[in-house]
Amino acid sequence: MEWLEIFDISLFRSLIRSATPIALIGFGAAMCSASGVLNIGLEGKMLNAAFVGIAASYYSGSALTGFIWGVSAGVLTAILFGVLSFNLGADEVLVGLAINIFSIAGTRYLLETLFKRRGFFSDPSIQGIDPINFEFLVDTRFEKILSGYTPSIYLVFFLAIVLYLVYYKTRLGTAIRATGENPEAAEDAGINTLRMKWLTVIFSGVLAGIGGTFLSLENMTLFTEGMSAGKGYIGLVASSFGNNTPIGTFGASLFFGLGDAIGIRLQGVYELDSRLILMVPYALTVVVLILIGIRQRIRVRPVPIPEQ
Amino acid sequence: MTQNNIETAVEVKNITKSYPGVTANDSVDFKVLKGEIHALVGENGAGKSTLVKILYGIEQPDSGEIFINDKPVEINKVDKAIELGIGMVHQEFHLVPSFTAAENIGLGQEPRNSRGFIDWDELNSEVSNIAKKYGLDVDPKLRMIDASVGIQQRTEILKTLYRNANILILDEPTAVLTPQETDELFEVIRSLVDEGKTVIFITHKLREVMEISDRVTVMRDGKVQGVSNTKDTSPEELAKLMVGREVFMQVEKEEAKPTEKVLEVKNLWVHDSRGLLAVKNLSLDVHKGEIVGIAGVDGNGQTELVEALSGLRPTSKGEVIFDGKNIESISPRKRRRAGLAHVPEDRANTGLNLKLDIWENLVGTSYFRSPLSKGGIISMKNVVDHSNNLREKFDIRTPGVFVRTGSLSGGNQQKVVIARELSEDPLLTIASQPTRGVDIGNIEAIHKQLVEIRDSGKAVLLVSAELDEVMSVADRVAVIYEGEIVEWVNPKDVDQQQMGLYMAGIKD
Ligand SMILES: Nc1ncnc2c1ncn2[C@@H]1O[C@H](COP(=O)(O)OP(=O)(O)O)[C@@H](O)[C@H]1O
Ligand SMILES: [Mg+2]
Numbered sequence: 001m002e003w004l005e006i007f008d009i010s011l012f013r014s015l016i017r018s019a020t021p022i023a024l025i026g027f028g029a030a031m032c033s034a035s036g037v038l039n040i041g042l043e044g045k046m047l048n049a050a051f052v053g054i055a056a057s058y059y060s061g062s063a064l065t066g067f068i069w070g071v072s073a074g075v076l077t078a079i080l081f082g083v084l085s086f087n088l089g090a091d092e093v094l095v096g097l098a099i100n101i102f103s104i105a106g107t108r109y110l111l112e113t114l115f116k117r118r119g120f121f122s123d124p125s126i127q128g129i130d131p132i133n134f135e136f137l138v139d140t141r142f143e144k145i146l147s148g149y150t151p152s153i154y155l156v157f158f159l160a161i162v163l164y165l166v167y168y169k170t171r172l173g174t175a176i177r178a179t180g181e182n183p184e185a186a187e188d189a190g191i192n193t194l195r196m197k198w199l200t201v202i203f204s205g206v207l208a209g210i211g212g213t214f215l216s217l218e219n220m221t222l223f224t225e226g227m228s229a230g231k232g233y234i235g236l237v238a239s240s241f242g243n244n245t246p247i248g249t250f251g252a253s254l255f256f257g258l259g260d261a262i263g264i265r266l267q268g269v270y271e272l273d274s275r276l277i278l279m280v281p282y283a284l285t286v287v288v289l290i291l292i293g294i295r296q297r298i299r300v301r302p303v304p305i306p307e308q
Numbered sequence: 309m310t311q312n313n314i315e316t317a318v319e320v321k322n323i324t325k326s327y328p329g330v331t332a333n334d335s336v337d338f339k340v341l342k343g344e345i346h347a348l349v350g351e352n353g354a355g356k357s358t359l360v361k362i363l364y365g366i367e368q369p370d371s372g373e374i375f376i377n378d379k380p381v382e383i384n385k386v387d388k389a390i391e392l393g394i395g396m397v398h399q400e401f402h403l404v405p406s407f408t409a410a411e412n413i414g415l416g417q418e419p420r421n422s423r424g425f426i427d428w429d430e431l432n433s434e435v436s437n438i439a440k441k442y443g444l445d446v447d448p449k450l451r452m453i454d455a456s457v458g459i460q461q462r463t464e465i466l467k468t469l470y471r472n473a474n475i476l477i478l479d480e481p482t483a484v485l486t487p488q489e490t491d492e493l494f495e496v497i498r499s500l501v502d503e504g505k506t507v508i509f510i511t512h513k514l515r516e517v518m519e520i521s522d523r524v525t526v527m528r529d530g531k532v533q534g535v536s537n538t539k540d541t542s543p544e545e546l547a548k549l550m551v552g553r554e555v556f557m558q559v560e561k562e563e564a565k566p567t568e569k570v571l572e573v574k575n576l577w578v579h580d581s582r583g584l585l586a587v588k589n590l591s592l593d594v595h596k597g598e599i600v601g602i603a604g605v606d607g608n609g610q611t612e613l614v615e616a617l618s619g620l621r622p623t624s625k626g627e628v629i630f631d632g633k634n635i636e637s638i639s640p641r642k643r644r645r646a647g648l649a650h651v652p653e654d655r656a657n658t659g660l661n662l663k664l665d666i667w668e669n670l671v672g673t674s675y676f677r678s679p680l681s682k683g684g685i686i687s688m689k690n691v692v693d694h695s696n697n698l699r700e701k702f703d704i705r706t707p708g709v710f711v712r713t714g715s716l717s718g719g720n721q722q723k724v725v726i727a728r729e730l731s732e733d734p735l736l737t738i739a740s741q742p743t744r745g746v747d748i749g750n751i752e753a754i755h756k757q758l759v760e761i762r763d764s765g766k767a768v769l770l771v772s773a774e775l776d777e778v779m780s781v782a783d784r785v786a787v788i789y790e791g792e793i794v795e796w797v798n799p800k801d802v803d804q805q806q807m808g809l810y811m812a813g814i815k816d
Contacts, residue, residue: 169425171418178404178415185402188467189416190387302583305625 009144011261016153017219018281019257021046023156024211025235026242026249027163028204033244034167035193035200036180040096041081042208043232044103049074049212051107054126054223055114063127067213074209075202077103082201086194100232108225122222129218150218152210156250159207163246176200208232234285241288252288259284316378317342317475317506318363323372325358332358333369334530340475342377345497345507347521347538349514351550352745353718355530356510357399360477364396365389376475395468396477401460403452409463410435410448413470438469442499457607458489465496476500477508482516483773486605487808494520512550514543526550551748561759564783566595570736570767571617576626578609578616578791586612588791589626594736599758599768601782601799605811606773609791611653614740614771618650619643620658631735644673647735651725651742653771655718659725662714666706667695669713670728694731702727703753719750726757736767743777755781775807789813 025042032039053070057063077099084095115121129150137147167173178186179196186193211231216223234256241255242248263280266272318340325333332355340346350356361367363374365383374381376392383389389396403412410432418426419434435448444462452460461481468476478497482490497507497520509521517524518538526533526549533549571594578587586609594600604610615621617628619640628636635643640650652658660669671680671691679690695709704723706716713724722742729737739758743751758768758781772778778785779799786793787810794810809815 165425171416171420171426174407174411174415174418174426178407181404181406182402184398185404185412185415188386188396188398188402190390191416299583302579302624303585305577305585 011265012145013149014264015254015257015261016149017257018260019253020153020156021211021214021231022235022238022256023160023250023253024152024207024214025204025232026238026253027156027159027246028200028207029236030239030242030244030246030249031163031176031200032197032204033239034180035176035196036183037085037197037201038092038096039081039201039204040093040233040236041077041099042096042204042235043228043230044096044099044101045074045077045081045205045208046212046215046232047100047103047107047226047228048077049209050216050227051110051212051223053209053213054121054216054221055110057128057217057221058123058126061125061127063129063217066127066217067129067210070213070217071206071209074207074212075205078201078205078208081205082198086197104226107223111223111225118225120222120224126217126221128221129213150214152214152218155210156253160246160250167246211235230282230285234281237285237288237292241292255288256281256284315342316340316375317344318508319375319378320359320363321373321375323359323362323369323374325355325362325367325369331530333362336372336527336530336532338525338532339535340506340508341523342506343501343504344522345501345509345520347517347524348508348510348527349512349517349524349546349550350527351512351747353747354527354550356527357479358530359527360396360479360508360510363389364394364477390471390473393472393474394477395471395473395475397461397464397468397479397481399479399483401464403460403463405453406451408449408451409446409455409459409466412452412463413448413467415467417471435466435470439466442466442469442496442503444496457484457605458492461485461493462496474504475506475508477510479510480512481509482511482513484606486812487775487804488812490516514546517546518543528552559755559759559780561781562763564598564762566598566783567765568596569593570596570631571769572627572629573617574627574629576613576616576628577624578612578621579624580612585624586791587616590788590791590793592786592793594767594769596735596767597762597765598784599762599770599782601778601785602769602771602788603775603778603785603807603811604773604788608788610740610771610773610788612791613788614650614653614738617738617769618648618652641673644732644734647732649729649732649734649737651722651729651737651739653740653744655721655725655745660713660721662712662721664713665710666699666704666713666716666724667691667709669724670695670698670709670731673728674732698727698731702730717747718745719747722746722750722754726754730757730761734766736769737761738769738771740771741773742770743772743774751777775804775811779807787811 025046029039029042049070052073053066056069057066081095081099084090085092111117111121131148131150132154134147137143175186175191176196179191179193183193215227238252238256239249241252260281263277267274267277316339320336320338323333323336324331336359338359348356358367362369363383365386365388368384374383381392413435414431419430421427432448439446444466446459446462446466450459452463481493485493497509500507511517521538523535524538524541524546525535526546528550573590573592576587576590577585580586590613602610612621616623623636627634630648631646635646656662671694674680675686675691680687680694692709699706699709702723704727705720713721742754746754758770761768770778770782782799785797785799787795787797787807789811790813794813794815
């Protein structure tokens with residue numbers, strides 16, 4: 001049973017790290033879906049934020065400046081999404097796709113023109129975001145589990161709780177859910193449904209921005225072309241798997257993180273082909289989509305016809 | 309009455325509202341006294357909903373003034389209407405399906421505790437209290453997906469009361485109810501008025517006007533035709549104002565002469581889209597030379613039955629025999645080929661493509677056959693000739709067949725569907741809610757057409773939620789309740805009261 005040995009603290013830490021960007025995107029996607037917006041543009045928002053974050057950190061030499069610019073890039077991309085789909089009436093899915101494709105090309109173009117690099121960019125003058133060490137945990141049993149993560153990771157746990165409260169226990173939460181389920185009922189109750197949609201889209205932009213800087217400034221300080229690598233889509237799947245609820249999405253993100261972390265560890269144990277391991281998140285996504293399909297199938301299982 | 313002698317709850321003066329191509333409200337004056345039940349009647353398309361949507365801030369008038377409690381007001385959004393004490397129950401309910409009754413009722417105004425979180429227990433008990441006060445039986449914790457239509461409607465009424473509405477607008481509330489549920493609703497309306505509320509009650513059923521209202525306003529073509537005290541008027545007079553001429557409610561027809569059986573349904577079971585049983589062990593037959601009617605409140609399996617017969621929905625068990633052959637598993641196109649026509653209930657989505665031209669809709673089921681197509685290529689000349697023939701024969705009022713179908717009135721759109729369906733001289737025509745949203749003039753024409761089909765020796769299966777329609781057009785009527793036929797009746801031998809009981813599933 002030597003493979004069981006991989007279940008240790010470092011697996012847990014790697015799971016949390018993998019789950020974080022997915023959960024950040026997933027929370028945003030869940031709020032958007034709850035308000036009736038299918039936001040597939042999160043992938044692009046994340047990628048833009050990753051690039052702008054690293055560029056700003058490079059030029060300013062400050063991690064905080066990099067973070068702020070990165071999040072702003074996520075928000076600006078979200079505003080572009082909102083203007084195109086709400087104000088100009090374009091199809092949400094097409095706008096999302098356009099943003100994703102544009103972001104891949106746009107960041108590559110800027111990578112080559114600003115930094116004269118192809119593929120990736122890294123530089124000693126880029127300041128990354130440091131992990132947080134809790135003094136009071138030093139030399140306690142919890143130090144290895146709870147201390148020493150970067151800020152976004154703590155944020156994800158905090159958000160899971162806050163969003164849960166907002167979703168079920170505030171007027172804002174019921175207003176968002178009513179907007180998604182029956183906009184006319186919401187309008188009738190004096191809720192401005194357009195404002196709710198803007199709110200969730202901007203919120204998802206902020207989280208995608210944080211997710212983007214998490215990729216480029218936390219843990220590693222580098223940008224690679226297309227470094228969001230489908231996490232925007234996986235986050236969307238996580239929110240769907242979690243029924244667009246905060247806790248459900250969080251759970252689904254941890255599940256994806258676990259798959260990722262196990263893959264990485266097994267690589268060490270069995271010397272598997274690294275390309276096979278890189279495939280794990282996407283294979284898991286397919287599995288989850290199948291599970292979602294089955295769940296829907298079960299929901300409409302026809303009631304049996306009684307025997308005469 | 310209570311507050312400072314204000315007599316008038318609502319007064320609108322000279323309201324005009326146009327949509328592209330129609331003046332939905334044309335210089336409308338409308339006045340509702342405090343504490344009264346005011347019926348607003350008119351045919352489909354008369355402009356009733358438009359008028360009350362203006363009062364509720366959903367639509368803005370092009371011109372005109374509104375006074376609430378004698379004060380001039382501008383109602384530019386729903387919030388403003390709620391603030392003025394106006395509440396509205398729409399023709400189509402506006403409920404969030406996964407929310408409970410209380411969650412729907414409190415939406416946007418939920419009571420909050422000191423930490424800013426919603427106090428759900430408080431909301432539930434507030435809702436129970438109001439429900440008790442007005443005799444509206446609703447469980448606050450019942451989810452709307454699991455609620456009957458009657459309960460959904462009561463929830464909608466509670467929603468307005470929770471927001472302290474003093475002026476309640478009910479837009480065609482009885483359209484979805486059985487006669488017994490309607491009586492219950494009337495009880496509620498009376499208790500609302502006893503508590504000092506004012507009620508605007510929209511309907512096109514004159515019997516209801518006579519029974520419940522104090523005063524009545526009649527609209528036609530966007531204009532007010534008359535206002536009077538209900539006790540000083542009669543259904544005949546109101547009908548004349550509504551239609552603009554004498555109406556003959558009775559359909560002229562002779563005794564049916566049924567011959568051989570054309571459709572036989574044997575122990576049919578059908579599931580709906582949610583996987584529930586919508587049609588349960590249903591059997592019926594239809595003969596040439598007769599019109600068989602299916603009466604019942606909407607949502608009792610009629611939709612699924614018709615879809616199963618026309619091939620749009622799989623049957624789960626049982627047999628459908630048409631002209632001597634089993635057809636349960638053959639395609640809709642093959643069923644048409646065999647002589648089965650279908651006028652669907654949802655004209656706008658199933659019956660027509662409103663974005664296409666009239667000619668395209670007219671040949672939608674036959675364009676691929678000679679002489680409309682030759683060698684796989686459509687012959688425009690033949691198609692246009694064919695379309696123009698149908699247009700003439702079925703009196704479709706349009707400038708031409710190269711006109712977008714969506715620009716026609718509801719009645720003329722329905723004529724396009726009927727023309728297409730009858731153009732192939734079918735053995736059996738299944739007509740589902742064929743006059744829904746159609747004006748009275750065209751209703752008469754459609755009823756006459758159905759009788760003509762019958763008299764030419766073909767068969768008709770008429771499914772309608774309008775009790776008067778089934779009873780006057782059909783020769784034999786089956787009452788459907790929860791997917792089962794409760795009773796077969798001869799329309800000449802039963803009264804409204806008895807039909808109401810059957811429609812509620814009650815059999816002596
Ligand atoms: N949103 C809209 N856009 C265009 N036309 C409309 C709209 N709402 C209503 N109408 C038209 O205005 C007229 C009056 O409609 P409505 O007020 O719904 O009548 P009623 O409630 O009396 O049946 C109809 O001809 C209808 O087709
Ligand atoms: Mg109406």
